[in-house]
Amino acid sequence: MFCKNCGAPMDDRAVVCPKCGVPCEQTKSEQEVVDNGGFAWGLLGCCIPLAGLILYFVWKDSKPNTAHALCVGAIVGTVINVISSIIYGILIGMSSY
Structure with missing residues (x-):
């Protein structure tokens, strides 16, 4: 990575340029996490409730x-x-008579 102000090479984890001291900008993908919820995730939770609950606890703070x-x-x-x-139990119970 290079400084946008002076062009000096920088470490990828650097917060400021070691040469000129200007704060470096993080890329957009590093700054924000996509968290739009979505029908597909709800459907996954509906079809596989255990997976939905596990993923809920994994993502409750970050997403x-x-x-x-x-x-x-x-x-x-x-x-x-x-x-x-x-309902299935009631129907099976009724059909056994």
């Missing part, structure tokens, strides 16, 4: 929107699974 989508998806998926299991 709160995505973590929220995963958590909501996991809760919805769990509720759907429980209701489906209850």
Whole structure:
């Protein structure tokens, strides 16, 4: 990496230029993390609730929107699974008579 002010070579981890002292600019990808939540993450949490909960705890601080989508998806998926299991159990119980 080179200083944008004086052109001196710099270490990639440098915060300021060692020659002129001007702060170096970080690239945009280093500055911000993409956190748009998204339907796909919620759907993953719904289809695989355990994965959704694990990823929620992994990303709750660094990607709160995505973590929220995963958590909501996991809760919805769990509720759907429980209701489906209850209905299935009732139907199987009724058909055995």
